[in-house]
Amino acid sequence: RPESRVWTVMLLLGTCLLYCARVTVPICAVALSTHFDWDKKQSGIVLSSFFWGYCLTQIIGGHISDQIGGEKVLLLSASAWGFLTVLIPLLTHVTSAHLVFMTSSRFLMGLLQGVYFPSLASLLSQKVRESERAFTYSTVGTGSQFGTLVIGGAGSLLLDWYGWESVFYFSGLLTLLWVYCTCKYLLSESGKSS
Numbered sequence: 001r002p003e004s005r006v007w008t009v010m011l012l013l014g015t016c017l018l019y020c021a022r023v024t025v026p027i028c029a030v031a032l033s034t035h036f037d038w039d040k041k042q043s044g045i046v047l048s049s050f051f052w053g054y055c056l057t058q059i060i061g062g063h064i065s066d067q068i069g070g071e072k073v074l075l076l077s078a079s080a081w082g083f084l085t086v087l088i089p090l091l092t093h094v095t096s097a098h099l100v101f102m103t104s105s106r107f108l109m110g111l112l113q114g115v116y117f118p119s120l121a122s123l124l125s126q127k128v129r130e131s132e133r134a135f136t137y138s139t140v141g142t143g144s145q146f147g148t149l150v151i152g153g154a155g156s157l158l159l160d161w162y163g164w165e166s167v168f169y170f171s172g173l174l175t176l177l178w179v180y181c182t183c184k185y186l187l188s189e190s191g192k193s194s
Contacts, residue, residue, distance in 0.1 A: 004128070008136055010182055011120065014078060015143025017178050018116050020151040020171040021085045022050065025106060027155040028164040035164065036098040049103045053110025061115025062122055070123025071187065073115050078179050081112040085172030089165035 025032065026047060033043045065073045088105050095101045120140065128136050151171060158166040 004132075004136075007127070007186060008139055010178075010186055011123075011140040012143045012146075013178055014074065014182070015116075015120075015140055016147035016150060017078070017143075017171070017175045018081075018113055019144045019147025020155075021081050021109070021175055022113060023148055023151045024085060024155065024167050024171050025050070025102075027151060028159060028167055031159060031164040032102070036102075038099065042099055046099065046102045046106055049106040050110040050113075053107040053112075054114040055110075057111050057114030058118055062118030065115070065119035065122035070119040070121070070126065073119040074123065075179055075182060075187075077112050077115050077119070078175055081109055082172050082175030082179060084109060084112065085168050085175065087172075089168045 029043055029047060032038065032046070033040075038046070061073060061077075084105060088102075091105075092098060092101065121137070124133055124137055124140075151167070154170065155167040158170055
């Protein structure tokens, strides 16, 4: 049972970080629009592009998770969206097509995050007793609201103090730290106990 509690807390944190990364662009929308000289239509395109990607990977994310394991899909996805979140501010200095780049990166972010909840459902259906599944899933799902609160508060401060890039670095680096800790401590412990 202690391992189950640790997994629940770590998955709650993962869900929190999922939303931290998801909400970076909306938190920075005004600053990005000013920085790249976007109008409302262009900002809307960037903001909505996430959901075009997100809706495409829901079903396949669940299928792949059932085949190879939810924890693998979840951690690979988190690694990729963490790296992407960190790279976005760096790559905006390389390209002159900022609207195309940000729209494409948001679309890719949606593709990567679209597998999270299906892989979470697969993982919990295989690892958590049926009598505890609803409680565990609702606890882990609370991370979505917590993540929005965290990035709303911390992201607003970072945006004000250090600029929009810092919000991306904060969210992306925390995600990569979470992936590292989950792989190093939880997956290695699961392997030892099997």
